[in-house]
Amino acid sequence: MERNGRKTYAKKLKHKIDNKYQITNKNALNLDNRGLLGTIAGNIARQLRDNLDNKVDKRIYKENNKAKCLKITFWNVAGIRNLEEEWEKLLEYDVINLTETWADEKDRELIENKLINYNILLVEARREGKRGRLKGGMVTAFSKSLNVKSTIIEKLNEELIKLDLNTDKGKLMILSVYMRDRRSENYEKVGKILEDIKEGYIIMGGDFNARTANKGGRESEMMTEEYRLSKDKVVNKEGEVLLNWVSDNGMYILNGNVRGDEQGELTYIGTKGRSVIDYVITNRKTEEDLIERMQVVDNNESDHQRLDLQLNILTKKVHEKGSKYKTIIYEGWSEEDILNYNNKLKELGRPENWNGLREKLKAAVCIKKIRINTSIQKKKWWDQECHAAKLELKKTRKKYIETGELKTDYCECKKKYKKIIEDKKRLTLEKDWSEARKDKTGKKFWELINKQRTKKEEISKKIHMVEWTEHFAKQMGGKVVEETRQLGKEEKIEKNEDQEITQEEVEQVIKKLKKKKAAGEDKITNEAWIYGGKELQENLQGILNKIWNGDEDLPEEWKMGIIKPIFKKGDRHKPENYRGITLMNTGYKIYAEILRKRLEKEK
Structure with missing residues (x-):
């Protein structure tokens, strides 16, 4: 009786939308008789509901989505260095889960530069042997602007990362998975957490x-x-293990069972074939309360499709254009800036002590601001040929996905696309080096070198000031002791007019100052002295002589230096893996260099 009721219900639903969804009697006969007719009824009902809702949803969704949807993506990237403009697309998400990154600690800087507004956990890829290539690797990143009460991110092992978010709807656990060598261990570990x-x-x-x-x-x-x-119509051995685990733990697969992926799209399209091996798995409570949409997104950068998930959780709007820009403040030293700087120095007069001279320099320097676009810029080597090859690959890939045919054409097209990209990169680099060799100034050469250098590692925020103090105190020989004493009469340095600092000495030292060097605590750069002219040199000479003759005390700020930690190698969170450089005030450096030269002459 119950079975007949389900059949009648299915027939009524089928009759209503037969023309729209083309559900024929022949289709129904292909199903087995173990209650799956009821399944079709359920799917038809869901499709009908979605179709009716979508007319309103599509209009409302765009507005609501911007303000409230928590966006999550899962993606097997098959190497982060294969990504080009896809980096910018990833910035649209609040939580980013990347697997098979083939990345180790050396790639951390690349990832942090691409995902500048994210907190990042990197699980390093493993190298098979000393010369073997990197395999595996994971990255989970979440936006720093995420509107949640708290976040905890944790590496469970090389194939599992757990992110806990305390949201306005309650606690949400996001698990990023890359099942490879530890399948049994992973299922057991996650089972205990659940x-x-x-x-x-x-x-x-x-x-x-x-x-x-x-x-x-x-x-x-x-x-x-x-x-x-x-x-995908195949169940393999690994699939049976997953299905048993899902059933035992009260979970289920969203693919092909959710708005946005009603048909169960393929998630892997490569030279080995087409299949569904990437999933989003959840429980009933999460789907009913939070999940709005899941989509399988096609791309050319990886054989795996990206899985995008949108949740009904309040979150800050972090995907604005403004978030792609940052403001940089710097000193201007163009010809016009130097002219304005010297005019300003003349207007401000001639101070009689160091404090006055310092403030005069700060007031005269031209301070500028510039907004830098931190989003991914178009590559220099990318041209119309690259664009056409990418479109052709996309077209061939689409046909391969839809029909399962043209596999050979797709593989050949992908090889051709990769070769074009590699050739363009190589030719552009060769052209740049050729131009650098012809440049007699050496400017282009160093520009190329600096582009290919990795930037300096950022200082770890996990190291406390007490740890820095202890570390650098040890490097300087233990305790730092302040010692002051009065010179005895026999120790006093004899001074006469011939020993006073000359303008020539000041000029020689300033000429040897290097540009684009970090300033000390007073923030006065070398350029302020280099472009200041003779009048500024004479002003400085007079103040240095006052200090030399004892008419003015050595400025307190000259007695201090800023120790800047520079990361060497190893664990970034341990102070012993940093060396220090001391940034001194430029006025003191000029004074000290003059004295050093005098001592050399006396030897």
Whole structure:
């Protein structure tokens, strides 16, 4: 009686939307007789509901989505260095989960520069042997502007990262997965975690390397078994393990069972074939309360498709254009700036002591601001040929996805695209080096060198000031002792007019100052002295002689230096892996250099 009721219900629904969804009797006959007719009824009902809702949803969704949707992405990138403009697309997400990055600690700087407004956890890829290539590797990043009460990010092992967010809807656990060598360990570890939060919000996504056909979906009230749509019809050994684990832990697969991916799109399209091996897995509570949409996004950079998820969780709007820019404040030293600087120096007169001279220099320097676009810029080597090759690859890939045919054409097209990109990069670099060799000034040569250098590592914020003090105190020989004493009569330095600092001495030292060097505590750069002219040199000479003759005390700020930690190698969070450089005030450096030269002459 119950089965007949389900059949009648299915027929009524089928009759209503037969023309729209082309559900024929022939289709129905292809299904087995184990209650799956009820499954089709459920799917038809969902499609009908989505179709009716979408007319309103599509209009409202764009507005609501900007303000409230928490955006998450899971993606097997097959090497972060393969990404080009895809980096900019990733900035649209609040939580980014990347697997198979082939990245180690050396790539941290690249990742941090691309994801500048994110907190990042890097799980290093492993190298097989000393010369083997890197394999695996994971990155999970979440926006620094995320509107949550608290966040905890944790590496469980080389194939699992856990991110806990305390949101306005409650606690949400996001697990990034890359099933490779530790499958049994991973399932056991996650299973234990789920036991503690059975009623919580859980999202588990990534590359499971398992094929599950159309199984593992959410069980509806009308169904006797789980069912979902999928364009992959194969269940392999790894898939059976995943299906058993999902069933035992009260979870289910969202792919092919959610708005945005109603058909169960393919997630892997490569030379080895087409399949669904990347999933988002959740529980009933999470889907009903939070999940608005999931989408499988096609791309040319990886054989794996990106899985995008949108949750109904309030979050700050962090994807504004303004977030792509940062303001840099710097000193201007163009010809016009130097002229204005010297005119300003004349207007400000001639101060009689160091404090006055310092303030005069600060007031005269031209301070400028510039907004830098931190988004991914178009590559110099990218041209129309690259664009055309990418479009052709996209077109061939689409046909391969839809029909399963033209695999050879797709593989050849992908090889051709990669070769064009590699050739363009190589030719552009050769051209740049050729121009650098012809440049007699050496400016272009150093520009090229600096572009290819990795930038200096940022100082770890986890090291406290006490640790820095202890570390540099040890480097300087233990304790730092301040010692002052009066010179005895026999120790006093004899002074006469011939010993006074000359203008020639000041000029010689200033001539040897290097440009573009960091300033000391007073923020006066070498350029302020270099471009100041003879009048400024005479002013400085007079003040230095007052200090030399004892008419004015050595400025207190000259007795201090700023120690700047420079990362060497190893763990960034340990102070012993840093060396220090001391930044002194430029006025003191000029004075000290004059004295050093005098001492050399006396030897």
